[in-house]
Amino acid sequence: DQQVKQNSPSLSVQEGRISILNCDYTNSMFDYFLWYKKYPAEGPTFLISISSIKDKNEDGRFTVFLNKSAKHLSLHIVPSQPGDSAVYFCAASEGGTYKYIFGTGTRLKVLA
Amino acid sequence: SQTIHQWPATLVQPVGSPLSLECTVEGTSNPNLYWYRQAAGRGLQLLFYSVGIGQISSEVPQNLSASRPQDRQFILSSKKLLLSDSGFYLCAWGDSTEAFFGQGTRLTVV
Numbered sequence: 001d002q003q004v005k006q007n008s009p010s011l012s013v014q015e016g017r018i019s020i021l022n023c024d025y026t027n028s029m030f031d032y033f034l035w036y037k038k039y040p041a042e043g044p045t046f047l048i049s050i051s052s053i054k055d056k057n058e059d060g061r062f063t064v065f066l067n068k069s070a071k072h073l074s075l076h077i078v079p080s081q082p083g084d085s086a087v088y089f090c091a092a093s094e095g096g097t098y099k100y101i102f103g104t105g106t107r108l109k110v111l112a
Numbered sequence: 113s114q115t116i117h118q119w120p121a122t123l124v125q126p127v128g129s130p131l132s133l134e135c136t137v138e139g140t141s142n143p144n145l146y147w148y149r150q151a152a153g154r155g156l157q158l159l160f161y162s163v164g165i166g167q168i169s170s171e172v173p174q175n176l177s178a179s180r181p182q183d184r185q186f187i188l189s190s191k192k193l194l195l196s197d198s199g200f201y202l203c204a205w206g207d208s209t210e211a212f213f214g215q216g217t218r219l220t221v222v
């Protein structure tokens with residue numbers, strides 16, 4: 001039972017363009033969402049998060065959008081850079097449990 | 113600042129052999145601790161979760177077990193490894209804002 005899903009296993013984008021990574025969840029009790037970036041043979045690193053009381057959070061080139069009614073969040077990277085090439089995971093947690101459930105990941109490739 | 117140590121970085125073990133992966137956290141007390149596994153097509157799967165010494169929640173049925181003998185130590189074990197236990201294992205600690213990951217262990221069961 002995959003509670004957090006990333007339906008696109010891979011995405012290719014030209015340098016300078018926008019990358020949009022999508023994530024869907026099924027548990028309506030999730031109230032905090034995160035995006036992580038992961039390089040091969042390394043642990044994931046935190047990028048950006050959003051609480052369910054918000055619908056948008058921005059940090060530099062990264063913006064996360066949350067649509068609670070659709071149980072959908074997305075990560076926008078603008079402009080995309082070759083160094084952004086990595087696997088991106090979305091994650092969710094429920095009501096102060098601090099238990100983070102991750103999605104299946106999307107491999108982003110930014111083409112120079 | 114907080115740091116998390118996980119070892120070994122790579123491990124090749126024969127089927128049926130035991131496993132012990134260790135993770136320690138520095139710079140924080142009473143952390144929430146996690147073991148995740150990254151396997152092809154499965155993303156980062158939460159295996160075990162601990163909110164305190166001796167408290168372990170198992171998220172998926174499997175051939176593995178976890179223990180937390182000390183506040184900042186989390187151990188992943190198996191008595192007899194299966195081929196399907198191969199994967200990339202990640203220890204993490206978490207607070208209310210995010211989970212912080214170790215560098216991971218690449219386990220290959222042969």
